[in-house]
Amino acid sequence: MTQEQVMEWMTKYLDGTKSEQTALGMIMLDIDEHGFDNWIDMPAIPIVEWYVQATEEVADQLVQDYSTIKGVEDIIGEAGIGQSYALKEPQSLIAFKDGIMDVMNSMLIYLTTQEMARAYYGEKSN
Numbered sequence: 001m002t003q004e005q006v007m008e009w010m011t012k013y014l015d016g017t018k019s020e021q022t023a024l025g026m027i028m029l030d031i032d033e034h035g036f037d038n039w040i041d042m043p044a045i046p047i048v049e050w051y052v053q054a055t056e057e058v059a060d061q062l063v064q065d066y067s068t069i070k071g072v073e074d075i076i077g078e079a080g081i082g083q084s085y086a087l088k089e090p091q092s093l094i095a096f097k098d099g100i101m102d103v104m105n106s107m108l109i110y111l112t113t114q115e116m117a118r119a120y121y122g123e124k125s126n
Helices: 003-013 018-034 036-040 044-078 089-120
Strands: none
Touching (some): 003 018, 003 036, 003 089, 018 036, 018 044, 018 089, 036 089, 044 089
């Protein structure tokens, strides 16, 4: 396959889930930044490092948002003001876990797609 064919294949292959769309977006950013040939040969370690950094930033923001909302709830509760909405901790934890798992799945999809693209690139079509 040529570079164009591989790019077309990736776009069709990764058009479903949120994790697939995230992986495709990350792949396209890396291709734009490093070029297709450099991306094909890019080792997994820097890719994993970028995902770790992005995950840490997102997790930090989620924890900060949660702490802020919880703090406001506590202040309202201490003031004796009735609340129509309360933060549901188990649901919040499940949403946090789901978000982290989406990122991990995206990283797996990214690396799998890169490996498949590497195998397809330069392969002759029948």
